[in-house]
Amino acid sequence: MFRAIKDLIETLKMELGKINVVDQELSISTNALDVEMPKVSVALAEEVMNVNVNEALYSPAELDVITTSFDGGNVKVHDTHSFSAITACVKNVEVGSDNVPCVLSVEPVKERVYTSNVMFHTGYAVKLFSIKFVSPEIRSGENIQELWKLTMKRAKFVEKEKVLSALERIFKSYSGDVKDLRFVGYFKNVPVGRAEKIIVLNEDLVVFLKRKGKNLKVDVVVVKSPEKLMIEVVR
Amino acid sequence: MIGYLSVKNIGNKFTGGLLVVDQNGIPQEFKYSEPVTPTKLQRIIYGKALEKYLSIEVIAKTLLSKSETRPAVVLTDDVNIVEAADNVFHISKTASEKEGIKRVDEGEYVIASPGSSYRLMGNSDLSEDVLNDILSLSESIDLLEPFQRLQKALEYVCSEQ
Numbered sequence: 001m002f003r004a005i006k007d008l009i010e011t012l013k014m015e016l017g018k019i020n021v022v023d024q025e026l027s028i029s030t031n032a033l034d035v036e037m038p039k040v041s042v043a044l045a046e047e048v049m050n051v052n053v054n055e056a057l058y059s060p061a062e063l064d065v066i067t068t069s070f071d072g073g074n075v076k077v078h079d080t081h082s083f084s085a086i087t088a089c090v091k092n093v094e095v096g097s098d099n100v101p102c103v104l105s106v107e108p109v110k111e112r113v114y115t116s117n118v119m120f121h122t123g124y125a126v127k128l129f130s131i132k133f134v135s136p137e138i139r140s141g142e143n144i145q146e147l148w149k150l151t152m153k154r155a156k157f158v159e160k161e162k163v164l165s166a167l168e169r170i171f172k173s174y175s176g177d178v179k180d181l182r183f184v185g186y187f188k189n190v191p192v193g194r195a196e197k198i199i200v201l202n203e204d205l206v207v208f209l210k211r212k213g214k215n216l217k218v219d220v221v222v223v224k225s226p227e228k229l230m231i232e233v234v235r
Numbered sequence: 236m237i238g239y240l241s242v243k244n245i246g247n248k249f250t251g252g253l254l255v256v257d258q259n260g261i262p263q264e265f266k267y268s269e270p271v272t273p274t275k276l277q278r279i280i281y282g283k284a285l286e287k288y289l290s291i292e293v294i295a296k297t298l299l300s301k302s303e304t305r306p307a308v309v310l311t312d313d314v315n316i317v318e319a320a321d322n323v324f325h326i327s328k329t330a331s332e333k334e335g336i337k338r339v340d341e342g343e344y345v346i347a348s349p350g351s352s353y354r355l356m357g358n359s360d361l362s363e364d365v366l367n368d369i370l371s372l373s374e375s376i377d378l379l380e381p382f383q384r385l386q387k388a389l390e391y392v393c394s395e396q
Contacts, residue, residue: 133293135297136268136270136293136294137268138267138269138298138301139268139269142264142265146388148262150260150261150384151377151380152380153377153380155349156349209261215259217375
């Protein structure tokens with residue numbers, strides 16, 4: 001637009017010759033409208049924050065804590081993927097190993113938080129909240145059944161003579177066709193004195209342990225017949 | 236006796252267990268922590284340090300302090316948990332080595348029994364007696380097997396909550 005006006009004046013100057021034209025910069029003033037951004041008041045009581053602020057603004061996996069700002073009395077929690085941030089006044093910090101805050105009580109500072117084109121006011125409710133983890137209850141669980149299933153792998157190194165001798169005894173005692181027998185493995189130090197039940201699962205020997213029993217361990221050869229599991233002690 | 240310490244995040248619940256076994260792998264003690272579910276605010280404030288902090292400071296140290304049998308050595312499957320105490324050692328399988336006990340560095344050993352070799356890493360040295368106990372157990376069972384029991388027990392604990 002400026003260009004067009006200047007060109008027009010130059011043309012007139014050339015055509016009229018004697019007209020004195022004051023070379024003047026043209027300016028256009030614009031009264032920009034103050035657009036009020038939508039406001040959402042967020043009370044920073046912990047329960048409100050969990051529902052409104054966190055879910056709206058933050059994805060915890062993408063957040064990081066600027067730990068260096070603890071000393072200054074402020075902690076800033078930043079979402080590195082947007083402009084959103086919370087500033088809170090630290091009331092109490094105890095730093096544990098690796099400078100990790102183990103006790104941190106914070107109070108939100110009154111300020112605005114921007115994210116995208118939505119503005120949030122924080123700090124209307126000045127309520128202290130703590131992020132301290134309470135030590136969990138410790139319980140005894142010796143009765144949990146899963147603890148009493150000992151899974152044993154086959155021994156990788158075998159004492160050949162002893163194993164063959166044990167197999168021979170199994171074959172002699174078996175009344176059916178020995179072709180139906182399948183060698184499972186040689187297992188060392190099986191706690192038979194504490195065994196309530198023994199099964200084969202995925203080539204492993206699973207020993208269901210009794211709570212009490214004799215402290216007796218043996219090396220065994222395990223063979224499976226169509227009818228049952230045959231376990232022979234290696235002598 | 237040898238302890239096994241593990242902390243797991245099961246369905247956003249953090250829980251830990253300490254299983255102490257005898258020389259045959261038979262349980263002598265089992266302690267577990269009630270599952271801890273961090274709030275969203277805690278997740279934000281602790282950031283990436285949350286898991287490590289919960290594992291070491293909140294769960295592992297509490298479990299160790301409540302142990303009645305006080306095992307001389309505690310094995311863990313999480314290298315971070317080594318920080319919980321001087322007698323906690325991370326254990327992993329390693330390439331086969333000559334049978335026996337080999338000190339690699341301060342607080343680092345390779346224990347090899349027929350067919351299996353393990354690397355132990357901790358913050359201090361272990362006594363000869365303790366190393367021999369571990370070697371002896373490795374001749375009876377797979378030294379990592381109790382972690383499977385721990386995992387199943389902790390899953391059971393979480394499912395019951």
